[in-house]
Amino acid sequence: MKYTIICILSANCLLFGLSQIVSAQQPAQTSDTFECDYATDIDQDDDGLIEICNLEGLDAIRYQLNGSGYKASVDADVITTGCKAGGCTGYELTRDLDFNDNESYSSTANKVVYTVDDYKDSADKGWQPIGDAGNFLAGIFEGNGYTISNLTINRPGLSNVGLFAHKGGGSKISNVGLLNVTIKGRINVGGLVGLHNSGSIANGYAIGPVEGLAAVGGLVGSNSGDIANSYASAGVRATSDEAGGLVGGHSSGSITDSYATGSVEGSGAIGGLVGMISDNFNSGTIIENSYAVGSVEGMSNVGGLVGLKNLGRGTIVNSYWDIEASGILTSAGGTSKTTVELRTxxxxxxxxxxAYYNWSADNWDFGASSQLPILKYKDVCTPTTAGQPICDAFLPHQGVGLRTLEVSTESIVRLLPVFSSEQSAYIADLPSSTDSIDLRLQSYDFAAAFEIKKQGDNTDYFTAAEGSTIPVSRDDIVTIRVIGAAADSAATTTTSYTLQIGFPPITLAAISVAEDPPADIDDADNTDDTVNEGSVVALSAIAPGGSEDYTYQWMQTSGRRLAIIGSSTATTLNLEIPEDFVLSADTTDGVAFTMTVTDAKSNNVPMGSVSKALAIEKQDNGNIGAELEEESDTDGTMLTVVVTTNDPDGNPDTIDYQWQKQTRGSMQWMDISGADTNIYE
Structure with a gap:
């Protein structure tokens, strides 16, 4: 049987399938959408936004913060030529910008001004944040899905520090990412914005370390506006108070559908997502549908999600933190979950x-089991494929490689192990009659390129003409390569996955138990079993399927250590349980073992594990042994009781003695007063 492969490119999804689907045009990621014309037409596409195509254009925003015109320097005239009727209202990126790339400058002389070479040199300050305490971004900044890379700021004595120092009024920032930032400031320090006084941030993200004295956040230092569909993956550090993975201080407004994954450390009011909610004016500050999974460290008011709710104000709804990743069991708000609970x-x-109660699939992609949810572009995006970014596409740089891998013939084929982005090798069990497969691939980076080849066959089946097939036979190895943007920089990366065809997956059904002397044991499942002390127990793995060329590894995971007879890597694990294993004060004791199996056809990837718990019952294995010794002399006779054999059950109890006598003609034994040692004279 053969299946025709139709290649569709739509948002993040590459589909090789059997049905006819109209293909979507992928938005361009090239840098030459516009050649900026600041002399005759500053808004060539007539959308009311001034095009920014180099770092000098980005720097010029500070001279006309409302975006009503282009002003190249503090002394330059404001140019409005090309703005539509009603004027321009902001700025938009037309390409990716990189502070380390000469192509991002109109004059490379500015490179030394905009970047930091030596953070120990206080004069080497790098980028001057756009705006200041009294002058804020008041217009629109539209990123169009592009990124700004290698932003460096070294201004530990300056407050309101970020790409933008201060944002207020009705300003909007949307659809922009900052990659590989390194930022140092004083108070109100964030990757994207230092002080967010009002307005909105949507579909934004920042990756890289941010450091300051107080009110330090991966994306925003201090927030009084609305943040939606945004994330930060940053190491955040405050030498004093208020540090959060996403936002340092949150005093009003909302944070919705957002997350933080980086580490956070500071002194007081330290949180995985937000350091402190102040809400001094009781304005209804909200955190909703958000999570944090980074490590958190601090001295006081430390929380997995939120460090401190000042005055107890602020509403936190359906938001979570990872107690294992953070190392924190408490929070000023939110719900604690384990790593498994958040990833399953x-x-x-x-x-x-x-977890994720009432979250919307319009904002989040929940992925496969073992993956955390990631964000989609929402609201401030193009609902069709005519522009960039595309609504429902993933925000970039949330991961590397594949988000989804599905193999199918007439139905979905089970992969072993279950797919996760970090796992690279898989086995697919196919019916013997199968001679082609369908693949469904979904990448984190919707602009990624793909290559699909078979071992020994140089044909690239992804780029083959429409109507081609991917022929497979038993033992084939299919390699899938994803060439896309790295998660933390503008560089490209290649991620490879291998798919082994045709070996039935191993099923780790149970561990069987056999006991010598024989006992009535139910060995058909993995429920707890009971065995006796003083016996020899054999644990055997039940693992049908696979190539049957297995490697085993047994490990005792709880209880007092038992001696293993033979090898811990054999099919069966033999254990010898001592007669005195259960202490005298107990009637039972417990142990547990886990077996992990690897199939020779799995590229040495463990196929799974299974566990068995054993309750060991105390047995009466006999009494102590004792002898009576007699010693006589002229003064009389001395009798001594000598213990010759210890209790085989291992009882450590003190032995009590009591001498008795029997009067001639009587059948009754009577205690001798005071004769309560092992010697009687």
Missing amino acids: PTEAGSATTD
Whole structure:
């Protein structure tokens, strides 16, 4: 049987399938969408936004913060030529910009001015944040899905520090990412904005370390506006108070559908997502549908999600933190979850106790089990494929390689192990009659390129003409390569996955138990079993399927250590349970073992593990042994009781003695007063 492969490129999804679908045009990622014309037409596409195509244009925003015209320097005239009726209202990126790339400058002489070479040199300050305490961004800054890379700021004595120092009025920032930032400031320090007084940030992200004295956040230092569909992956450090993975201080407005993954450290009011919610004016500050999964360290008011709610104000709804990743069990708000609880769901929770309760698939992609949810472009985006970014596409740089890998013939084929982005080798069990497969690939980077080849066959099946097939046979190895942007910089990266065809997956069904002397044991499942002390126990893995060329590894995971007879890497694990294993004060004791199996056809990737718990019952294995010794002399006779054999059950109890006597003609033994040692004279 053969299947025709139709290649569709739509948002993040590359689909090789059997049905006819109209293909979507991928938005261009090239840097030459516009050649900026600041002399005769500053708004060539007539959308009311002034085009920014180099770092000098980005720097010029500070001279006309409302975006009503272009002003190249503090002394230059304001140019409005080309603005539509009603005037221009802001700025837009027309390409990726990189502070380390000469192509991002109109004059490379500015490179030394805009960047930091030596953070120990206080004169080497790098980028001057756009705006200041009294002058704020008041217009629109539209990123169009582009990125700004290698932003460096070294101004530990300056407050309001970020790409933008201060943002207020009705200003809007949307659809922009900052990669590989390194920022140092004093108070109100963030990757994107230092002081966000009002307005909105949507579909924004920042990756890289941010450091300051107080009110330090991966994306925003101090927030009084609305932040939506945004994330930060930054190491955040405050030498004093208020540090958060996304926002340092949150005094009003909202944070919705956002997350932080970086580490956070400081003194007081330290949180995985937000350091402190102040809400001094009781304005209804909100955090909703958000999470944090980074490590958190501080001295006081430390929380996995939020460090401190000042005056107890602020509302936190359906938001979570990872207690294992953060190392923090408490928070000023939000719900604690384990790593597994946050990574297992593949859809929003339906009960209030579920993770991601009432979250929307319009904003989030929940991925496969073992993956965290990631964000989609929402609201401030193009609902069709005519522009950039595309609504429902993933925000870039949330991961590397594949987000989804599905193999199918007439139905979905199970992969072993279950797919996760970090796992590179898989086995697909196919019916013997199969001679082609369909692949569904979804990448984190919607602009990624793909290559699909088979071992020994140089044909690139991804780039083959429409109507081609991917023929496969048993033992084939298919390699999938994803060439896309790195997660933390503008560089490209190649991620490879291998797919082994045709070996049935191993099923780790149970561990069977056999006991000598024989006992009645239910060995058909993995429920706890009971064995006796003083016996020899054999644990055997039940693992049908696979190539049957397995490697085993047994490990005792709890209880007092038992001696292993033979090897811990054999199919069966033999254990000898001592007669005195259970202490005298107990009637049972417990141990547990886990077996991990690797299939020879799995590229040495463990196929899974299974565990068995054993309750060991105390047995009466006999009494102590004792002898009576007699010693006589002229003064009389001395009797001594000597213990010759210890209790085989291992009882450590003190032995009590009591001598008795029997009167001639009587059948009754009577205690001898005071004769309570092992010697009687």
